[in-house]
Amino acid sequence: MAAAGPLRPFLARAVPLLLLGAVAAFPLVFTKPFPRHLMIMIFLYGALATAWNILAGYCGQISLGHAVFFGIGAYTSTLLIREAALSPWLGMLAGAAIAVVGSQLIGYPVFRLRGHYFAIATIAVGEIIQALVINWDWAGGARGLFVPIKRPDSFVNFQFHESKAVYYFIALGLLLLALGVTRWIEGSRRGYFFRAIREDQEAAASLGVHVAREKHWAIAVSAALTALGGTFYAQYVFFIDPESVFPLSLSILICLVAVLGGVGTLWGPLVGAAVLVPLSEGTRVWLGGGGKALDLLIYGALIVLIAVFQPGGLVGLAGRFRRT
Amino acid sequence: MMLEARGLDVLLGDYQVLWGARLSVAAGEIVALLGPNGSGKSTLMNTISGLLRPQAGQILFQGRPIAGLPAHRIVGEGLSHVLERRRLFPFLSVRQNVLLGAYSPAARATRDDQLDWVSDLFPVIRQRADQLAHTLSGGEQQMVAIARGLMARPRLLMVDEPFLGLAPRVVDQLTEVIRAINRGGVTVLLIEQNVERALALAHRGYVLESGRTVLEGRSEDLLRSAEVRRVFLGG
DSSP: OOOOTTHHHHHHHHHHHHHHHHHHHHHHHOOSHHHHHHHHHHHHHHHHHHHHHIIIIISOOOOSOTHHHHHHHHHHHHHHHHHHOOOHHHHHHHHHHHHHHHHHHHHHHHTTSOHHHHHHHHHHHHHHHHHHHHTOGGGTGGGOEEOOOOSSOBTTTTBOOSOSHHHHHHHHHHHHHHHHHHHHHHHSHHHHHHHHHHHOHHHHHHTTOOHHHHHHHHHHHHHHHHHHHHHHHHHHHSEEOHHHHSOHHHHHHHHHHHHHHOTTSSSHHHHHHHHHHHHHHHHHHHHGGGGTTHHHHHHHHHHHHHHHHOTTHHHHHHHHHHHO | OOEEEEEEEEEETTEEEEEEEEEEEOTTOEEEEEOOTTSSHHHHHHHHTTSSOOSEEEEEETTEEOTTOOHHHHHHHTEEEEOTTOOOOTTSBHHHHHHTTOOSHHHHHTHHHHHHHHHHHOTHHHHTTTSBGGGSOHHHHHHHHHHHHHTTOOSEEEEEOTTTTOOHHHHHHHHHHHHHHHHTTOEEEEEOSOHHHHHHHOSEEEEEETTEEEEEEEHHHHHHOHHHHHHHHOO
16 A cells, blocks of 8 residues: 555544545435435445344354344334334334344254354244244234334434435444444454354363353344344335345345455445445346346355455455555 | 362264273373373363263362363363364464463453463463464464463363474473473373373373273383283284
8 A cells, every 4th residue: 555654544544534424425415315225225234244244254153044133123113113103213122122032042052053054054043934924914924014104204203204314324323333333342352252263163162261152142232233224124115024024035145245345354244235235226227127136146256256266355355455 | 189080971972982981180290191093082181171071970170070061161160171283263363362261250360460471481472472373383383272271270281182293392392381381380181192202291191992091000100011002002
C-alpha cells in the first residue's frame, strides 16, 4: 500500500469514519426506492451473515440451519401482533429470546456431532422446523401470515410506508449491532475460547476450556442476532410464510455470503453481502424471471473460485495484496 | 499418592482398548508410561484427563475420584495434559496459544507470574511470541505445547510423546527442561516410545501390553528386565 509512516494510522481511523458518513448520507442522495432497497438488503444479509459468522467463523461450527432462528424472529413478532397487539419492537426482543431458548435445545443434541455431521444435522433441524410450521394451522400453516397494515407510519408499529429511509437506518443499526458484538467477542477471552475450539477441539478441552458451554454461548449470541433480522424482515415485507423465512436456501445463502467475504473475520460477511446482494438483485431486475437462477450460477462459480484460490474469502484476498 | 488409577476398562466405540489397566504416581515423581504401539498408552492418558470415560474402574487424583468428570473440571483440579502431536492452535500466535492454557479462574489470577516462569523455561516463547504456531519447528512447537500445559498451574503434568519426531539435540534439551519442571515441584507422567531414553529420565515406569498393565518398577530395574525386552521385541 502506498500510505506509509504517520499517514497510515490516520487513514485507519479516517476511512471507517468516512465510510460511515457516506452510508449515513446515502438515503439523502438516493431517494428512489430501489437503491435504498438494495442497501437495506445488503445490511440485512450482512447482519445475518455476521451473526452466523460468530458461531461458524469463530467457533468453527458450520450451521446450515440458521433460517430457523430467522423464522423464529419473524413468526414471534408477527404472532404477538396478532394475539396481543404487541409492538414489533417488543416482539423483536421476544423473538430473540425464543431463538436463544430454541438454540440451546437444538444445540444440546447437535453439538455432539462434529464437522460435516454437525452441518448435516443442522440442515435436518431446519427442515423439521419448516415442516412443523407448514402444518401448524394456528400459526398460519402453509398460507403464512400477514402483518396487519397500520396507517399512518409510526415508529411504535414498526411500519413505514411512505419512504424506505427509516428501514434503511434500522437495518444499518442491526448490522452495526452484529458487527459490534463480533468485535467485542473477537477481543474477549470468550473469543479466544471460540477460536481454540475451532482450531482443535480436543486440545481446547485438554486445556480446560468448557467446550460444550462455549459452543452454547456461540449459538445463543448468533441465534439472537439472527432472530432480530427475522423480525425486521417481517416488518419490511409484511408477509411471511414457511417458504420465505424457514427455507434451507436462506440458511445456505447466509453461509455463502460469509464464506465469499471471509469466514472468521470481522468484515468478511459484510463484504460478501456487498458483493452477492447486488448480484442477486441485479440479475433479478435486468433479466427478470428468465434469469432467475443466474445469480445462483454466479454464486456457485464464485464459491468454487474462492474455495480453490483463496479460502480466506475476499477479505483474505485483500490481505494478500496488502502484504505484497 | 498423587494419582491412582485402578481397574480401568475403556472402549473406543465397540473396541475395548484398556482391560483393567492400573497406574499410580507419587508426588514429586517422574513416571514413564511405556508399551508398544497400540497398547493403550494414549488411551489411558486420555481417560485420566477426562477426554474419554472409562467403562469401569477408578481414578483418584489427590485422593478425589475424577473418573468420568469432564476434562475442564479435571484441569481445574490441577492436572494438565499435553496431547500427542502437540495440538497447538495453528493459526493463533505463540503467545495466544500459551495464554489459552490459563483457563481456570485460579490459573488466571497468577497468569503473569506463570507466564514469566514458562518463558524462562522456554525462551522460544519470548523470541517468537507473535509468530503463528504452525510456523514453528517441531521442537519449538513441543515446547510451546508443554508451556501451555504448565499455564494451568498443574500439580501433575501429563505429556504424551514429548520427543516424537524431534532431533536428538532437541530431545536432550527437552529432557533437561522436563527435569527442571519436576524440580520446580510438578509431578510428571510421560509417554515415550524409546525405552532407554524414557527410563533415563523417569524414576519409575509402567509397561502396558494390549491394554493391561503388565510390569511396573523402578527405572533401573526395568532397564535390566528381560520381560521388558519380551514385550517390546516379542518372543
